[in-house]
Amino acid sequence: MTSAACSRMFQLQTDPLTGKSEWLVIEGEDDQLQTTPKSLLATTSYLDMLNDSLRNAAYRLAIDNTVTTPSHVLDIGAGTGLLSMMAARAMGLSDSNGISTSKGMVTACESYLPMVKLMREVLRANAMEGKIRLINKRSDELEVGVDIPSRADILVSEILDSELLGEGLIPTLQHAHDKLLVENPQTVPYRATTYGQLVECTYLREMHDLVHGEAEASDGIHLLPSGMPNLLAVKKQQFAMHCNAIKDEIKLLSEPFKVFEFDFWRRPDSFREADLHIKAKSDGTVHAIISWWLLQLDSEGTTFYSTGPNWIPYPSDVKELKTSFVSSGDWCDHWKQCVWFIPSSGLLVLKDKEVWLHAAHTETSISYDFKTSCNEKEDADLFLHTPDGQLFLSPERIALYGDSCWRELMLNAIKNAIHQKVDPLCLIADDSIFLAVSVAHLSKTSQVMPLFPGLGNKGMQYLQKASIANSYTMDRIEFLRRKELLSGLQGSPHRKIDLFIAEPFYYGNDNVLPWQNLRFWKERTLLDPVLSKDALIMPCRGLLKACAMYLPDLWKSRCCLKEIEGFDNSVVNTTLGACGGLPLTEDSPFLPYFIWQCGETKILSKTTTILEFDFSKPMSPCSGKTKVQFRESGMCHGFVLWIDYVMDKENNTVLSTGPDKRHWKQGVKLLNEPVEVGHKDLSSTEIEASFDPLNGELILRNAFLRHQR
Known part of the structure; x- marks a missing residue:
């Protein structure tokens, strides 16, 4: 048992509907009474990585070629322990009674306690628990003579991200060479x-060049004032x-x-x-x-x-x-x-x-x-000079703010709303600087109150910089937190919110499911006492849409694990959010993806509306049931869900965030097993969804309907 075996870990968990964070306590790695919560690991890349058979085979070949004699092998960032088990097997540490048949040893270092707990299960399932020493520490916390008996002869690791260096590869290697490895060690990888x-691509230009997008839109809104081309940037x-x-x-x-x-x-x-x-x-x-x-x-x-x-x-x-x-x-x-x-x-x-x-x-x-x-x-x-009030946004957000069609749709909805109000008090319920600037520009008598829950004061500094170019003064902009807003307006019976609007967009909230952006609906509910009786809510409704899709690449990357290079990894499936081959009692999680980046895809059904969210009323449970008609034959791997926002009642202006749109992520629900659809025996499926406003979770059920012969 290591010194960390009875420790606790605190994981920060955020409620997507309130923005509030709380610390979740994860007990020590040897505490068998508590399992790791699914939500902690289901959205990580561990499962996808373990399903990468080419990567697994490459590491196995390299480890077998490198670990050829009894040695001390150190695995940094051990994860589920696959590389450690490969090294132990290569050295002959495979006696079923737990007794080493080699003088070698494997030390596995993993700092993330939920993964340590999972690795224990994997080692136990493969009779490897007594052959690999697992230490729940960062590698730069290890000490020779305290945590490990000697410097390691061989380093195996996979602390690589898409850029290569983002997971701390260089400082990890520096410390390992200084403190943990012998001189001239062997390593996997080697180099x-x-x-x-160099590439030319219009879409890639749109993802960072808002100057060009605004010039093409030519709608009078200047998110980038003249002389400040880098005020909004990636x-x-x-x-x-x-x-x-x-x-x-x-x-x-x-x-x-x-x-x-x-x-x-x-x-x-x-x-x-x-x-x-x-x-x-x-x-x-x-x-x-x-x-x-x-x-x-x-x-x-x-x-x-x-x-x-x-x-x-x-x-x-x-x-x-x-x-x-x-x-x-x-x-x-x-x-x-x-x-x-x-x-x-x-x-x-x-x-x-x-x-x-x-x-x-x-x-x-x-x-x-x-x-x-x-x-x-x-x-x-x-050009790259950083001005005061500069905001960094995601490339998708920059592309959206430069999209002339999106801007026209939003501006028409805003104009329709403010024309119905005289001297309106307008609350921007999210982090949309576009809405704040547009309302202040289009309604010269409006009072604008941005909540800016993510941007905070940075958003106000930006609005100051953009004020002259958009013909508004900062005395019309008031920044209050929700508690201050409630207490201030409740004490003033003649001052109520006339316009309550959102895109919705939350700064830094880029990897969430579509319905987790309904935080503005929660805000609307909490602020109901200070809304005027005829307050306009924009968007006024949300339509939860779905279609069935062929997603072979995504499904393969998320399917249940069985044997990987000779090692049983099935114990990780539930914790890592696997889909294919799950028991009937288990359910795969919803996952956020840009569908257009999910490899080979094909829409197999008509788009259907499952349920509606009525934002004009306080938040409440929603449910719906509908039939999905297949229009193409093929293998159905799951359902893709998104929300279409109805911006105003009068013109029924709809903003779609579906799979044909690149600016938004959709929610994916993968099936336990793919189903062949579209033939005359199976022309439709029935899906039912329910939304819980207490935790922001959506539950989806489906039943494939076969025609009676």
Whole structure:
């Protein structure tokens, strides 16, 4: 038993409908009375990673090639223990009585207590519990002579994200080489190489170039005032994205180029720079750099794994080995490509001309900067200057705010609302700066009260910067928290909220299910005492929509685990939120995804409305039942759900957030087993949904209806 065996862990859990956070207590790893709550791990990438058979095979091959003699193997970030078990087996630590048949040892280090508890179960299921020493600590907390008896000869690890460095690879390796490993250790992986490619793509431009979007919209709303093109921006960082999904929209402007190499077998530097001269392969405008990495897992160079997009062949300097070179041809969600956006509207390049790309990495990230002359660098630095009141938004949010169709729809709804009120008091119930600016601009007599639950004072600083360009003064803007708002307005019987509006959008709340954005409905309920009798609520209704879909890649990545490279992993299925092969008593979780990035997809049914949310009334339980008619034949892997927002009653303006829209994530409910649909025996299914306002959870049931012969 380790010193942490009887410890407790506190996990922060947030109620999506209230925004309130509470600390959930997770008992020590050896406490058999408490299991890990499903919600903690069901939305993580562990299951998807364990379902990546190509990744599993690559690690098994490399470990078998590396762990050939009795050694001390250290597994950092052990997760469910798969790599530790591979190393133990490779050394012959497989005696069924728990007695080592080798002088070697495996130490598994895992800091996340829920995963430690799960790994204990996996080890027990594979009769490996006595063969692997599991320590519930961060690797930089381990001490030789205290936690481990000696320095390790071999390091196995998989602390890699889509960018490579984001999970702390460099500081972890630095500490391991300084304190935990022998001199010149063996490692799996052996080396990682990052690559990049210059691309032109209108959609990628839209995800960071709001200046261009606003110019095209030309609707009088200026989210970016003149001279402040960076007031709303995406962060200077790489963003993980499934670039295969936009392959047909991408123009490749260069050949792939190597950026950095990281050797796991030696201590890495915290910071490096590289100047790259990239030759353009055609004329165009560089909107982004798409990047990926290639793992060499063993020192001999026989086993590789790539996260490159599917248009990238294996590198010319890597020998093709059909049994051990793993490309990213199979869709997986735990590792994607990365996108680095080029500032402004991009960089013009000419065929066969070189551009100078400066790359740098810190301990946790890689960045890029084009430099074609000293003057241009100064201009770039000017553009990238951070103004007061600057807000960083997600690329999808920037693309939405530059979408002329979305802006027109929202502005028409706002105009319709404010024309019905005289000197309205308008509450912006979410973090929408677009709504706050638009109402203040369009209604010269309105008083605007943004709640800004996520933005807070940063949102008010932004509104100050945008005020002159949008013809409003800050004396018409009042920022109050809900408690202050309630106490202030309840004490003033002649001052009530006339307009209660939301997009809805919550800052930093990008990975939630569609109905978890109904927080504004909860706010509307709590603020009911200070709403005027004829207050307009926008949106006024929400329609929960659904369709049946063919989702083979997503289903495969989330299906139940059985045996992985000879090890039973079935004990993790329920905790990790698996879908395929579940017992009838178990139910797979809803998961948020951009459906357009989920590999191969196909809509099999008509879109149907399951239930309606009436936002004009206080929040209450909702339920509905409907039949889904199949319009295509094929394998149904699950249902995709989203909310269409009815913005106003009069014009019935509807904002859809469905799977054909790229700006929003949808909710996915995968089936326990795929069902062949669309033939005359099975032409429809019945689905029933209920929404619980106490916890914001949606329950979905379905029954496939077969025609009687």
